Amino acid sequence: MTKAVIFDIDGTLVDSVDLHARCWQQAFHEIGRDIPFRDIRAQIGKGGDQLIPVFLNKSQRTRLQESLDSRRSALFKADYLPRVKPFPKVRSLFVRLRRDGHRIVLASLAKSDELAVYKQIACIDDLIETETGSSDVQRSKPHPDIFQAALQRLPAAERGSAIVVGDTPYDAESAAQAGLQTIGVLSGGFAEQDLRSAGCIAIYRDVANLLENYESSPLV
Numbered sequence: 001m002t003k004a005v006i007f008d009i010d011g012t013l014v015d016s017v018d019l020h021a022r023c024w025q026q027a028f029h030e031i032g033r034d035i036p037f038r039d040i041r042a043q044i045g046k047g048g049d050q051l052i053p054v055f056l057n058k059s060q061r062t063r064l065q066e067s068l069d070s071r072r073s074a075l076f077k078a079d080y081l082p083r084v085k086p087f088p089k090v091r092s093l094f095v096r097l098r099r100d101g102h103r104i105v106l107a108s109l110a111k112s113d114e115l116a117v118y119k120q121i122a123c124i125d126d127l128i129e130t131e132t133g134s135s136d137v138q139r140s141k142p143h144p145d146i147f148q149a150a151l152q153r154l155p156a157a158e159r160g161s162a163i164v165v166g167d168t169p170y171d172a173e174s175a176a177q178a179g180l181q182t183i184g185v186l187s188g189g190f191a192e193q194d195l196r197s198a199g200c201i202a203i204y205r206d207v208a209n210l211l212e213n214y215e216s217s218p219l220v
Contacts, residue, residue, distance in 0.1 A: 007164075112133050163219070183201065
């Protein structure tokens with residue numbers, strides 16, 4: 001029986017994947033690299049430490065990675081974060097989970113101030129048991145650090161019955177390395193087959209669809 005549910009945020013609880021991709025595209029453009037939107041979007045779900053090496057060689061990363069990541073963060077907070085919207089029924093799903101005695105954990109690579117805004121956008125800040133953010137990990141997805149950190153926030157008795165909900169193959173790959181199974185949602189725009197190939201044990205259109213099918217889902 002599932003006792004704890006660990007949620008990714010971007011693309012899972014809030015509609016932000018395209019915004020992140022546009023923000024990265026703008027940041028790369030400012031350093032003279034024009035990268036197709038579709039190529040960047042395919043990498044969203046990773047943190048800057050894993051995304052930037054896809055597009056810059058080692059020499060470029062040595063010179064530019066820190067400033068590029070900082071610029072992207074500033075751009076996102078100023079121009080893109082205010083445009084993030086919640087997906088339908090996020091709060092309703094969380095209320096149902098809490099009613100049924102499930103512990104809820106957020107596992108995001110967002111910085112703490114961004115994470116606070118996300119919780120307000122999704123109207124879930126009063127329903128969260130605990131959370132992890134970028135400051136809790138050394139490596140981003142698809143490495144397991146973020147979910148390992150989330151597990152450490154749980155009582156030992158609940159770690160073996162936790163499950164992840166995420167929207168990218170990187171969520172499923174990261175969770176698997178941490179010994180967790182993943183429910184996939186298509187709201188982040190990744191293909192169902194990609195989520196299944198990465199190890200998702202069930203796929204739903206979005207969290208609203210997961211709530212509709214709650215009783216037959218791996219959440220119970």
